[in-house]
Amino acid sequence: TEPVAIAAVDLGATSGRVMLARVTPTSIELEQVARFPNGPVRTPDGLHWNVLGLYEHVLAGLREAARRAPVRSIGIDSWAVDYALLREGRMLGEPFHYRDDRTAAGVETVHAIVPADELYRANGLQHLPFNTVFQLAAERLDDVDAALLVPDLLAYWLTGRQVAERTNASTTGLLDPATGTWNAGLLARLGLPSRILPPLVDPGETIGALLPHVADELGSNAHVIAVGSHDTASAVVAVPATSPDFAYISCGTWGLVGVELDAPVLTDAGRAANFTNEGGVDGTVRYLHNVMGLWLLTESVREWERDGSVVDLPVLLAEAAVYDGPVALFDANDPGFLAPGSMATRIAEHCRDRGLPLPDSRAGWARSIVESLAAAFADAVRTASELSGRRVDTIHLVGGGSQNELLCRLTAERSGLPVVAGPVEATAIGNVLVQARALGVIEGGLEALRSVVAASVQTRRFEP
Ligand code: ADP
Ligand code: LRH
Numbered sequence: 001t002e003p004v005a006i007a008a009v010d011l012g013a014t015s016g017r018v019m020l021a022r023v024t025p026t027s028i029e030l031e032q033v034a035r036f037p038n039g040p041v042r043t044p045d046g047l048h049w050n051v052l053g054l055y056e057h058v059l060a061g062l063r064e065a066a067r068r069a070p071v072r073s074i075g076i077d078s079w080a081v082d083y084a085l086l087r088e089g090r091m092l093g094e095p096f097h098y099r100d101d102r103t104a105a106g107v108e109t110v111h112a113i114v115p116a117d118e119l120y121r122a123n124g125l126q127h128l129p130f131n132t133v134f135q136l137a138a139e140r141l142d143d144v145d146a147a148l149l150v151p152d153l154l155a156y157w158l159t160g161r162q163v164a165e166r167t168n169a170s171t172t173g174l175l176d177p178a179t180g181t182w183n184a185g186l187l188a189r190l191g192l193p194s195r196i197l198p199p200l201v202d203p204g205e206t207i208g209a210l211l212p213h214v215a216d217e218l219g220s221n222a223h224v225i226a227v228g229s230h231d232t233a234s235a236v237v238a239v240p241a242t243s244p245d246f247a248y249i250s251c252g253t254w255g256l257v258g259v260e261l262d263a264p265v266l267t268d269a270g271r272a273a274n275f276t277n278e279g280g281v282d283g284t285v286r287y288l289h290n291v292m293g294l295w296l297l298t299e300s301v302r303e304w305e306r307d308g309s310v311v312d313l314p315v316l317l318a319e320a321a322v323y324d325g326p327v328a329l330f331d332a333n334d335p336g337f338l339a340p341g342s343m344a345t346r347i348a349e350h351c352r353d354r355g356l357p358l359p360d361s362r363a364g365w366a367r368s369i370v371e372s373l374a375a376a377f378a379d380a381v382r383t384a385s386e387l388s389g390r391r392v393d394t395i396h397l398v399g400g401g402s403q404n405e406l407l408c409r410l411t412a413e414r415s416g417l418p419v420v421a422g423p424v425e426a427t428a429i430g431n432v433l434v435q436a437r438a439l440g441v442i443e444g445g446l447e448a449l450r451s452v453v454a455a456s457v458q459t460r461r462f463e464p
Contacts, residue, residue: 001024001025003022003023003024003027003029004022004023004024004072004436004439004441005020005021005022005065005068005069005070005071005072006020006021006022006023006071006072006073006074006075006432006435006436006439007019007020007021007033007061007062007065007066007071007073007074007075007222008021008074008075008076008077008227008428008429008431008432008435009058009061009062009074009075009076009077009151009154009431010077010078010231010234010425010427010428010431011038011054011058011076011077011078011079011150011151011231012038012078012079012231012252012253012400012427013038013039013079013252013253013254013295014037014038014039014252014253014294014295014298014400015035015036015037015038016035016036016037016038016054016057016058016078017032017034017035017036017061017425017428018032018033018034018035018057018058018061018062018064018065019031019032019033019425019428019432020032020033020065020068020069020071021428021429021432021436022069023432023433023436023441023442024441025441025442025443026452026455027452027455027456028429028432028433028436028452028453028456029456030425030428030429030432031068032425033061033064033065033068034057034058034060034061034064036054036057038050038054040097040099040100040340041094041097046096046097046100046101046102047096047097047099047100047340048094048095048096048097048100049082049094049095049096049097049150050094051084051091051094051095051150051153051154052094054154055154055157058076058154059214059217059218062074062218062220063217063218063219063220066218066219066220066222067219071220071222072222072223072439073222073223073224073225073435073438073439074158074222074223074224074225074435075224075225075226075227075229075431075432075434075435076151076154076155076158076224076227076229076431077151077168077227077228077229077230077231077233077234077427077430077431078149078150078151078154078168078229078231079098079150079231079253080149080168080171080230080231080232080278081098081128081130081131081132081135081149081171081172082095082096082097082098082130082132082135082149082150083095083132083135083136083147083148083149083150083153084147084148084150084153085139085141085144085146085147085196086144086145086146086147086148086162087143087144087145087146088145091153092143092144095150095153096135098130098135099130099338099339099340100130101339102135102138103129103130103134103135103138104129105137105138106133106134106135106136106137106138107129107134107137109137109138110133110134110137110190113189113190114186114189114190116271117268117271119133119173119186120266120271121266122176122183122185122186123173123174123175123176123177123183123186124177124264124266124276124277125171125173125276125277125278126271126274126275126276126289126290127274128276128290129335129338131171131172131173132147132149132171132172132173132174133172133173133174133186133190133192134173136192137190137192141192141193141196144193144196145195145196146162146196146198147196147197148162148164148198149164149165149168149169149172149229151165151168151229152164152165152168152198152229155207155208155224155226155229157214158210158211158214158224159207159208159209159210159211159214159224160208160211161207161208162198163198163199163200163201163207163226164197164198164199164200164201165200165201165202165203165226165227165228165229165230166180166200166201166202166203166279167203167228167229167230167233167278167279167280167281168229168230168233169182169200169279170230170277170278170279171230171278174186174187174192174197175279177264177266177277177279177285178264180200180279180283181200182194182197182200201226202226203226203227203228203229203233203281203282203434204225204226204227204434204437204438205225205226205438206223206224206225206226206438207223207224207225207226208223208224209221209223209224210222210223210224225434225435225438225439227281227430227431227434227435228280228281228430228431228434230278230279231250231427232250232256232278232286232288232427233278233279233280233281233286233430234281234426234427234428234429234430234431234434235248235250235256235398235399235426235427235430236248236250236260236280236281236284236286236426236430237280237281237429237430237433237434237446237449237450238398238423238426238427238429238430238433238449238450238453239396239398239426239450239453240396240420240422240423240450240453240454240457240459241394241396241450241454242450242451242454243393243394245390245391245392245393245394246259246260246392246393246394246395246396247259247381247384247385247392247394247395247396247417248260248395248396248397248398249377249381249395249396249397249398249401249411250398250399250426250427251293251294251377251397251398251399251400251401251402251404251407252293252294252399252400252401253293253294253295253298254290254291254292254293254295255290255291255292255293255294255373255376255377255380255401256286256288256289256290256291256293257288257289257291257376257377257380257381257384258275258286258287258288258289258380258384259287259288259384259385259388259390259392260280260284260285260286260287261277261284261285261286261287261388261390262283262284262285263285264277264285264287265277265285265287265387265388267387269387270287270387273289273383273387274289274290275287275288275289275383275384275387276288276289276290281430281434281446282445282446284446287384287387287388287390288380288384289380289383289384291332291333291373291376291377291380292332292333292334292337292338292373292376293373293401294373294400294401294404295337295343296332296337296343296347296369296372296373297313297366297369297370299340299341299343300343300344300347300365300366300369301313301316302343303341303342303343303344303345304344304362311362316362316363316366317366317370317404317405317406319362319363319366320363320364320366320367320370320406321367321405321406323359323361323363323364323366323367325359325360325361325364326357326358326359326360326364327357327359327364327367327368327371328347328351328356328357328358328359328365328368328372329356329368329371329372329375330347330350330351330354330356330368330372331350331372331376332369332372332373332375332376333376334350336350337350344365347365347368347369348365351368367406370404370406370407370410371410373407374407374410374411374413374414375414377395377411377414377415378411378414378415378416381395381415381417382415392417393417393418394417394418394419394420395411395412395415395417395418395419395420396419396420397411397419397420397421397422398421398422398423398424398426399424399426399427400424402421402422402423402424402460403421403424405421405460405462408421408460408462409462411462412462412463412464413464415464416464417464418461418462418463418464419461419462420459420460420461420462421459421460421461421462422457422458422459422460423453423457423458423459426453429453429457430449433449433452433453434449437449
């Protein structure tokens with residue numbers, strides 16, 4: 001059969017891309033049409049995302065996609081939790097970046113009304129200081145009539161329709177994990193106005209046609225279809241698993257490590273281990289822990305490059321792989337690594353304060369970061385399995401980090417489990433597959449979608 005053209009907009013915290021996919025009932029082929037850097041921008045009031053800049057790149061990418069193929073539909077995903085505030089359709093300032101430190105005040109405000117254990121029972125989320133609920137608690141909302149998560153904001157700009165896609169909405173801390181609907185009781189207790197939260201839609205639902213001026217600019221009559229708009233939800237759809245006993249590591253800026261379940265686990269042990277229940281595609285639950293991820297490495301590289309030198313990541317990783325000096329095995333999850341700036345210095349101080357061995361080269365520090373991440377990954381896989389009772393016989397490592405052979409090898413060694421690496425663009429693939437199913441190109445549940453991925457992409461296996 002003739003392949004169907006589908007576009008995926010995938011905005012990661014490190015880079016964004018527009019991908020053009022050609023899909024048949026049994027295969028998917030991906031072509032990158034645009035890629036652009038992304039990251040925090042500091043202005044005097046704090047850290048922000050340049051969403052207008054991102055939107056401009058998205059439009060250019062979609063225009064190019066439509067030039068190359070008759071795109072039937074568009075799906076948008078991005079990092080979670082962050083949002084724009086709107087009044088009468090107008091965005092009130094650039095969204096804050098989740099690494100902005102204003103959220104500390106919001107955490108205090110929320111916990112003073114709803115203690116942490118009660119909040120966990122109400123929303124099922126691990127404590128991350130930037131969960132939307134804490135961010136909103138630090139905002140003035142009197143004049144606001146809508147809060148739109150980033151993918152929903154872009155969908156609104158494309159279609160004129162304001163919705164909240166459910167997987168990403170689950171990261172706000174304002175959804176009831178039992179019903180998957182906005183938690184009205186929690187909102188009322190926190191004094192958060194429910195009017196600002198738009199109606200929920202599920203992945204696969206059509207959000208709308210392009211606004212006339214957008215259709216004109218893009219040269220396209222595609223529709224926007226809701227996907228797992230939380231990037232991690234889309235990434236997990238595209239895990240090329242061939243058996244159910246897998247753990248996943250969605251590895252880019254963050255390392256999201258866990259298992260897929262049918263129902264949330266809301267135990268005290270899970271809360272103590274900081275495990276979260278995020279909403280997945282087809283009503284699944286992602287039971288996972290946020291590991292700090294390759295942010296530790298990219299942010300260190302950014303510091304090293306401040307003297308004008310250029311660090312080539314594959315070269316650095318190749319040196320790290322053969323490095324045989326002292327290695328610092330540190331706690332990659334230390335909250336002190338959340339904020340941007342001087343990462344290499346902060347890691348070195350962290351290690352010195354704890355009497356850890358100190359490498360004497362950049363390759364040694366890169367090795368230490370990757371070893372520490374692999375240890376945190378292995379630990380999180382073990383804990384996910386213990387807490388959920390889910391057997392794990394394979395780890396699927398997907399996302400940009402799957403290109404990091406050293407990381408894959410060390411994760412296999414430290415976990416004692418085989419690591420299957422790839423696809424790199426899992427998120428975009430998961431985004432496309434949900435659209436393809438909505439269009440009737442592919443049929444079936446997640447297992448069927450995953451078998452299309454397994455048949456279409458190259459993976460690499462690392463034995464323990
Ligand atoms: P995000 O979606 O969060 O922006 P990605 O999934 O695109 O992140 O992954 C980005 C990460 O992939 C980078 O931080 C980098 O560490 C890693 N990466 C990219 N290219 C390579 C490469 N050639 N070799 C090893 N790692 C790479
Ligand atoms: C990864 C991610 C992750 C969230 C974080 C804010 O990009 O969406 O799942 O916890 O960003």
